[in-house]
Amino acid sequence: MSPRRSDARQRMLDSATTLIRQRGASATSLDDILAHSRAPRGSIYYYFPGGRTQLIEEAVERAGASIEQLLADADDLTPVEVFDGFVSAWRDGIVASSFLSGCPVLAVAIESNEDTPQLTAAAARAFASWRGALSALLRRHGVPPAEARRLSSLVVAAVEGAVAISRAERTLQPLDDIAQTIRPLLRDAVTRRSKP
Amino acid sequence: MSPRRSDARQRMLDSATTLIRQRGASATSLDDILAHSRAPRGSIYYYFPGGRTQLIEEAVERAGASIEQLLADADDLTPVEVFDGFVSAWRDGIVASSFLSGCPVLAVAIESNEDTPQLTAAAARAFASWRGALSALLRRHGVPPAEARRLSSLVVAAVEGAVAISRAERTLQPLDDIAQTIRPLLRDAVTRRSKP
DNA sequence: GTCTATACGAAGATAGAC
């Protein structure tokens, strides 16, 4: 089975994502990515002519898109079910990595730098797309637009914050706490439209 | 007016905090801190024998303690008032910096690194102290312990997440959204104890 | 597509003078 033409490229993106989740973007060097992906040195500027910045930007875009899928590909699910899936995905990532991995999008957003506005912009697009998908889902279930927007902001902000805090404190309590508190809010918002 | 003995030390810590808030810890070099604080080169290892790591650790501790004060020094305030003060402090910081400054504790937490567990631990202590202060406040106002813990986790996680997202997207909407959604939760939790 | 070599700068840390 011969490797597809762009196998190294994919592996580099995967490795970049993994390392950024663990230690942030600034601390992730090209050497680190090469070592982790075991991609050939010569591949860097072949696949990513824009160098390190392009590689990281694409990694953020991919991560953002994959989460967006999780939130959007669920036409037959209720908002509470989608929320639980969202929380579980992060929870599993934390547990599987023994509290080493967080969110790559948040990491890049926080290391925001005037030198590389593309990275901040990519992170912002990801956040906005997640809130947009959740908001659309809630509206489809009868929640008024303004309330849908507010709840979506809460879900994304609280989960992102809780993942970071849970990781630092090495306990899932914060993430579980916010999940327990938010779940009834979503349920009530959806229920209310049928019994005003 | 002659500078106090430890003036340079304080300035270095202030500058480190400012720079970490803007670009994260990994991207903040000693040279950056020296330039920003205009402290003398020779002062680094004089005041911080532990070098860069010690400096950053102390900066995180100071930032954590100052927010803890904000949350704890409020015996005469209601939970909603304390929450509003907490949100306002972050909101003001974002606005004053034109969306350049976030939370230094979150930044250090996310750039977590197996090489410097002290930094992660310092961030974890700060988060825990904030949740502890809020939880104590809620309990003093009659909220049952488990609910107080869950609400405190939500407040800290949502505000931290929303500050990061608002900064990246360059709009205060996420922060304002979560504030509007959380405020009634706190009010209800406090009100409920008097009318069960 | 991938390799080696190298240019070039920046970073943390230490030594010793003052």
Add this chain to the structure above:
DNA sequence: GTCTATCTTCGTATAGAC
């Protein structure tokens, strides 16, 4: 308390061979 080297390592990026 502070300064000026200087050591050493690491990081990005490029050039040119294969």
